[in-house]
Amino acid sequence: MRKNFAEKIRAWFSKIGYTCDACGIEVFDYPKARLCEACESSLYKNDGKRCGKCGRATVAEGLCLSCKKKPPVFTKGMSPFVYENLTAILINRFKNGERHLAYFFAERMAELLQRQNLQKENALIVAVPLKEERELERGYNQAEELARIVGERLNVAFDKETLVKTRDTGAQKKLSGKERQENVKGAYHVRKRKAVDGKTVVLIDDIMTTGATGSECARVLKNAGAKEVIFLTAVSLKEIK
Ligand SMILES: [Zn+2]
Numbered sequence: 001m002r003k004n005f006a007e008k009i010r011a012w013f014s015k016i017g018y019t020c021d022a023c024g025i026e027v028f029d030y031p032k033a034r035l036c037e038a039c040e041s042s043l044y045k046n047d048g049k050r051c052g053k054c055g056r057a058t059v060a061e062g063l064c065l066s067c068k069k070k071p072p073v074f075t076k077g078m079s080p081f082v083y084e085n086l087t088a089i090l091i092n093r094f095k096n097g098e099r100h101l102a103y104f105f106a107e108r109m110a111e112l113l114q115r116q117n118l119q120k121e122n123a124l125i126v127a128v129p130l131k132e133e134r135e136l137e138r139g140y141n142q143a144e145e146l147a148r149i150v151g152e153r154l155n156v157a158f159d160k161e162t163l164v165k166t167r168d169t170g171a172q173k174k175l176s177g178k179e180r181q182e183n184v185k186g187a188y189h190v191r192k193r194k195a196v197d198g199k200t201v202v203l204i205d206d207i208m209t210t211g212a213t214g215s216e217c218a219r220v221l222k223n224a225g226a227k228e229v230i231f232l233t234a235v236s237l238k239e240i241k
């Protein structure tokens with residue numbers, strides 16, 4: 001009887017999410033803290049040396065190698081985490097159906113954006129449109145999930161109608177940086193130019209790998225009149241030397 005009751009309580013708590021998003025042990029000040037202390041301390045935070053343009057973790061001060069070669073079109077990139085170890089595991093779990101992880105990532109993204117002194121009335125949040133067939137099957141676009149929560153947390157408008165995808169780009173995993181640039185060229189379109197005209201657009205995605213997708217979306221947004229485009233992602237790949 002007693003055991004049964006304890007089990008019920010545990011099930012109830014886990015249902016409403018009083019457990020670490022990463023390992024599942026109890027977290028008493030959830031959702032203020034979404035991870036337990038041990039998981040929190042093993043996150044690879046992107047708070048060391050960073051590229052001044054795309055925001056990825058770098059080996060030395062200054063621009064990363066890829067920005068030196070060809071700077072992306074977005075004004076500036078930023079992400080709270082580096083794609084490595086636990087942050088890589090969590091973002092992959094988020095991509096593979098654990099939708100609730102959007103809160104963990106989006107709240108950290110919102111904190112980072114908050115420090116930018118954004119003029120909220122002149123800002124607009126957009127998400128990188130759906131990328132793969134697989135995402136359709138899953139039922140949600142992770143970039144959109146993140147964008148919606150960042151918008152809610154910071155009280156900035158989120159528009160999911162304006163930036164659209166006009167053709168399928170397939171899986172980009174195996175493509176090189178240059179191939180990705182070619183692959184995404186002309187794949188995005190701004191439907192309501194008026195919505196972005198003169199605005200600071202915050203473009204949101206889950207991962208920045210080469211930055212090609214963000215750069216191409218930024219290009220069409222700027223062509224439509226966006227004043228600047230901040231590319232905000234949950235994680236980014238660190239500079240490879
Ligand atoms: Zn944990």
Ligand SMILES: [Zn+2]
Pocket residue numbers: 051052053054055056063064065066067068
């Ligand atoms: Zn860079």
